[in-house]
Amino acid sequence: EIFSPGDRVACGGAGYATHSEFVSIPKNLACKIPPNVDFESASFATIGSIALQGVRQANPRLGEYVAVIGLGLIGLITVQLLKANGCFVAGVDIRPDNFELAKSFGCGLVSDGNPNSIQNLLAFTDGLGFDAVIITASTQSNEPTELALKIVRKKGRIVVVGSVGMNLPRSPFYEKELEYTIACSYGPGRYDKFYEEYGIDYPYPYVRWTENRNMRAFLDLIADNKINLTRLITHRFSIENAVEAYKLLTEGKENFIGILLTYGEKSKPIQRVVPSGIRAARKGRKRIGFIGAGNFAQFYLLPVLKNLDVELHTVSTATSANAISVARHFGFQYATTDSLSIIHNPEIDFVFIASRHDTHYQYVLESIKAQKPVFVEKPLVLNYSQLKSIEEEYAKNPVPLMVGYNRRFSPAFVFLKEKVSQRKQPLAIHYRVNAGFIPPDHWIQNPQIGGGRIIGEVCHFVDTLMFLTDSLPVSVFAETISHTLEQTPTNDTLAITIKFQDGSLGVIEYFSNGSSQMGKEYCEIFWENQSAILNNFESVSIYYKNRVTEKKFDGKKGHKEEMSATISNFENGESPIDFFGIKFVSLTTFAIIESLQTGRKILLNEFEKMLNEKIEGGE
Template sequence: TDCDDFALGDRVACGGAGYANHAEFIAIPKNLACNIPENVSFEDASYTTLGSIAMQGVRQANVRLGENVAVIGLGLLGQITVQLLKASGCNVVGLDIDQSLFEQAKKYGCDATYPSSTDFVKNVNAFTKGLGCDAVIITASTNSNEPMELAIQLARKKGRVVVVGAVGMNIQRSPFYQKELEITISCSYGPGRYDAFYEELGQDYPPAYVRWTENRNMQSFLELIAHGKMDVRSMTTHTFDIKNAVQAYEIITGKTQQKFLGILLKYPEIQYKNIKRTIELKKFEPKSNVKIAFLGAGTFGQTYLIPNLQKSGVDLLAVTTAEPATSQSAAKKFGFALSSTDSLEMINHKDVNAVFCATRHDTHAKFVIESIKAHKPVYVEKPLAVTFAELEEIDKAIKENDGRVMVGYNRRFSQPFVDMKKFFSERKSPMSLLYRVNAGYIPKNHWTQLPEQGGRIIGEACHFIDCMLFLTDSLPENIHAVSISTADNDMKNRDNVVITIKFSDGSVGTIQYLANGDKALPKEYCEVFCESTSAVMNDFRKLDLYRNAKQTQKTYDGRKGHLEEIFAVVDAIKQGKEMPISYEVLRAVSMATFEVEEKLDGGKF
C-alpha cells in the first residue's frame, strides 16, 4: 500500500460496490477502508458496511435520549438499527410481517414488537402513551407503499420519517402536510457515497463541517462492536466457504428454504506474494503475423475497436482491464486467449508484437512508453499524453528505440472528411475552417474532468484540432483560446471554449467546443471555405459541396472512421511501415491542446 493510513499486515474492514467484492484479493481506496480494532474479529467486522448503512439512517433520524422510535422491517438492517437506537437511549418498537424475527429484536433490546395481524397503530399509540413516534425508520424492502403509509400513521405531528430500505414511494401529500412530517431518504452509509472525489481520490470532508462521513460511520460502528455496544455475532445464521458460495445465494433467493439472517463467506488464508493476474482461457493458435495485446476493454473499446480488430484479421492474444471479471468477459466475448489485469505483463509478453491501448487517459503515456521500450508498435486512444512532461518522455522513448506510435484520431479516416479533403485537393490558397462541437454536459466529478485525466480539451477537443491539421496539411503556428462563464456551478467554464488556430500555410481554423447546447442539435458541424468554394459537413451524415454556383450533396451512414483507421493501422503494422499519422502531427496536436489550456489559464505557452 502507498497509503500512510495503513500498513502491511493491518486488518481492515472495507466497503464500496465494485471495490469490496467477494474475492480473495481486492484493491480499496483509503476512504472506503478502516482498521479493525484488536478485539473485533473478522467475522464481526464483516458487518461494517451494513452497520454503517443502518447508522446513517439513525443519524438522519436525529434521535434524542428518551424518544420513541419505530423500526419498520426487522431484517438484518432492522436488527442493527434496533441496537443502534437502544445505544442512543431511545424507546424502540419493532414492526414486521415475520414474527420469527421478534425474539431476536427483543434480545437486542427492542421494547415492543407487533405483527401485521394486529392493529399496528393502536398498539404503537399505547406504547407511546398517545404521543406517537418521534421518528420512524423504514428498513423494509418492498415495492409496496404500505411501509410509508404505516410510517405516516405512526409518526407524531412534526415527527420524522427516514427511509433506509427500498420501498414504494407513491404517497399522498396531504398526510405529510397535515402532520408537518419530515421525510428523509438516507443515502447508503453516509456523506461521501457516490462522490468520486471522496471515494476514489481520497479527498476527505473536514470533520468540522461533515462530522460523520461514510468512513467515519464505518469506524464508529466498529468501535461500538469493540466496546460491546453492538452484537452482530448472533446475527450470523450461516457460514460458507467461498467455494460453496452458490449454496448461500440459493438460501437468499429462496431456492433453498431455510430461515436466515446474516450469511458469511469464508476465504482460505493464502500468502499473496506472487499473485497470478493472467489466466489462459484457450490455447493460442496464431493465424496472423500481428498478435495483439488490448489494454482497457471498456465500453468504447468493445464497441469501436475490438470488433474492427477482429475484422482486420489480427490475432487477439491478450486483453487486460482493471477488473478481472470484465477482462474475462471481454476475452470470452471476442476470443482472446489470455485474460489479465496486468497490462505491463501483457505488453512484455513474448508472443505479443503489437499493443492497442484504450485505458484511462492518465495511463496512456505510461503504456505507450512501455510498448516503445519493448520495441512493439502501439496504438493508443486519444490523448497521447495529458502533460507536457509525459510528452517529452514519449519523445525520448521514440528517439532511443525508433518507436512507432499511432493515436486514435479516427475522424480523419471517415468518408466525409476524406471526400472533403479531396474536394480541396487542388487549392493554392489558405483555408478558413469552422468546427462546431455540441459536446454536451458532463458533471464536474466525471472521471474525464479530473485534472489528472487531462480534462475535455486535452481529452476530446484534440480530435477536432487533428481534423484541421488533416484538411490543411499544415501545423499550428499560433493559437488563441477563450472560454465563457456560465451560471451553472456544475459546469466548468472550459467546457465552453472557442479556439482559433493560425496554421503555417496561412489557413485559419475556429473550433467551438460547447457543452451548453441542446441535446437535439447534432453533435458535429464543419464548414470549410477556400477559393470561392465551400464545404459543409453535418454530423457525418451529410456533406454539401459548393462550387461554381452549384451544390452537390453526399449522404453517409454516420460512421466516424473507426473501421478505416484500424485497417490502416493494422496494415502499417503488418507491412512494417510508418503509422498512418506521422509522429510530428500527433505531437503537434497534443502541443496544441496544452497551449489551449495555457491560454485559458491566462498565460503564454
C-alpha cells in the same frame, strides 16, 4: 499514509468490496479494524453503517421512545444502536422469528403490528406516541408507512432505511406536522464519485458523519461491546459453497439473519492470464494485445480488428469477468487484468490501448521502452511533462506510434484533402462541433482522470486541421462563453483560432450547449475562389465558379480505415502519423488551455520553451 502493509481493514462499495482474494478499494471506502474486533464482526461495517445512518437521521435523544419496524439484520442492529443511545425501543415485524433476539438486545416491547396491537404499542409510550419511527422493512406494501403514521406522536419523526411502499396519505402528515426522511445508504459521500472514487473528503467541521466516519464509528462501537454481532450470524458457508448461501437467500426455506462467507487461511497464487477457449489462429499473423475494452473499443475498434489479417492474442480489462467476456466475443486467445503483462509478453507484436485517459501515458511509455509498436486512443497524454517523457523515450526507441485521430482517415475528409492538395495559397477553415453536454462530475471532465474535453476531445479537430493543411500550428487563441453563478465552468463551449506555418487559418467552434437534433460536425474550407462544406460525414459540397457538386458519404468517421492503416504501417515498421504531428496536437491543446487562462494569444514555440524551463526548474 492512512494504511500500511499488514493493516486489517474493513471496506465497502459496490464493485469494489467484492468477494475476491485481492481487491482495490478507494481510501474513503476502507477503514482500519480496531485491535479487539475480529474479522467476522468487522465484515458488518457496511451493513452497520446503513443502520447507523438511519439512526442519525432519526436524531434520537436520551430517553425518547423509538419504534423499529422490520426486525431483520439491519433492524436488529438498529435496536442495539438505539439502546446504546439511551432510548426506549419497541420492535415490530410481521414475523415473530426474531422477537426473542430483539428482546435480548433491549426491545421493551415486540409486536406483529396488526391492528389489535397498535394500542399496546401506544401504551408503551404512555399513550403519547413514539418520538421517532425507523422503518427497516423491505416490502412493496405501504403498510409499514401506514403503521408508522398511526404510532408516531405529533411533530414526530419517521425515517425510512429499507425499501417500502410510499403511497403516502397527506392527512396524517398534515394533522401531526411530521418529519419524513429517507436515509441514504451509509451516509454523506454515498453516490458522490468525487468522495468515493477520487478520495476527496468532506470537511470534518461541516460534515461530521460521512460514510467512512460512520463505518469507523460502528467498528468502534463493536470494540466497546455496545453491539453484539455474534448472535446475528446464523449461517456460515465456505466460499466454495457460495451458491448454497445464495439459495438460502432466494428460497427462504429456513430463517436466517446474518450469512457469512468464509475463506481458506492460505492465499493461492493468482492466475492473472487465463485462456478464453479460443484456439490460436494460423501462424505468420501479427499478434495483438489490447488494453481496455469499454463501449468505445467494443463498438468501433475491436469489430474492425477482428476482421483484419491479425491474431487477437490477449485482452486486458479492469475486471476478470469482463475480460473473459470480451475475449470470447471477439476471439482473443487469452484474458487478463494485468495490462503490463501484455506489453512485456514476447508473443505479442502490437499493443493497442483504449483504457481510461489517465492510464494512456504509462502504457505508451512502457510500450516504447519495450520496443513494441503501439496504438493509443486519444489523448496521448494529459500534461506536458508526460509528453516530454514520451518524446525523450521515443528519441531512444523510435517504434511505430499511432494515436486514434480517426477523422483524417474518413472517406469524407480524404476526399476533401484531395480537393485542396493542388492549392498554392493558404486555407481558411471553419470547423463547428456540436459536441453535446457532459456533466461537470463526469470522469472525462476531471483534469487528472479524463483531462477535460479540450485535451480529451478537441485534439481530434486540431489533428484534422493539421491533416488538411499539411502544416503545424504556430499560434493559438481561445475564448469560452461566460458562466453564470449557477453554472459550473467546464470550458467546453469555446472558439479557437489556430494559425499554421503555411499561413493557413483554422477556427474550431466546439460547443457543448446545443441541441442533439442538430448534426454534430460541420466543416467549411475556403481557398483560391473555391469553397467546400463537409456536413456531418454524410456529404461534401464543392463550390467552384458557377457550379456546385455534391458527393454523398455513409456518415462513418474513419475508424475502419484508421485500424487498417495502423496495422499496415506497423507491419512495415512505420507510423501512420509522424511523431511531430502527434506531439503538436497535444502541445496545441495545452496552448488552448493556456490561452483560456491568460486571455492571450499563445505562440507555440515560446510556450514549449516556457514549459521546458519549468520542468528544468523542478516545477
